[in-house]
Amino acid sequence: MLLEAKEVNYYYQDGESRRYILKDTNAKFENGKFYAILGQSGSGKTTFLSLLSALDSPKSGEILLNDVNIKQLGYEKYRRNKIGIIFQAYNLVPTLTAVENVLVPMSITENEIPADRKTVAYNLLDYIGIGKSKADRFVNALSGGEQQRVAIARALATNVELILADEPTGNLDEEMEQEIVDIFKKLAHEHDKCVIVVTHSNEIAQQADHILRLKKGILEVDE
């Protein structure tokens, strides 16, 4: 198993009382699969993804990568070397071109990166549908769908197995949404990545290999 959440609890403290967002949550994720974490607004999807991304830590329980607790691995190392994250608002650096955005994680990872980084970055962008002329543009001169493609290429730049995305098509129209979902399917099924996408869209979830439904702090897994 690539990634596992074991008995994970998370709550927000409200004065004396605790408001539980996740209760004894268990989930397993493997390579070659596209997972959708589905739930209504406020159900805790982003909270769960932020724990899987080591942007926050569980109050109790463990997140394991290849059976090693990511806390033990080191959250910073985990983020730099093991995962690629994609956000709804793209979160690209506006003062950099598309290709320069893809180069950023390569400069901070400890993973082995081929010597000709720029060629790798152009090739990744090209694979995701951003040709050379667009790759040299500042990212604000690209459409939303194109910016999200750049963010996907950036997430892949360090050659990670695990891709985590939070409402990645939330700002896009339906046609663009489907193109992005098709990229995720391809990454899982043709490149053996583990792709975990948080969404409130049933249409996206129906296309996933597995759906994990969050309801009132409880995660139900469709087999």
Ligand SMILES: Nc1ncnc2c1ncn2[C@@H]1O[C@H](COP(=O)(O)OP(=O)(O)OP(=O)(O)O)[C@@H](O)[C@H]1O
């Ligand atoms: N820093 C915080 N302090 C207190 N409560 C918080 C904090 N962050 C989030 N919450 C609450 O935790 C609950 C879960 O939030 P979360 O963002 O994980 O839900 P979500 O399913 O991703 O929702 P959405 O689809 O609207 O993004 C919400 O009720 C939210 O208000």
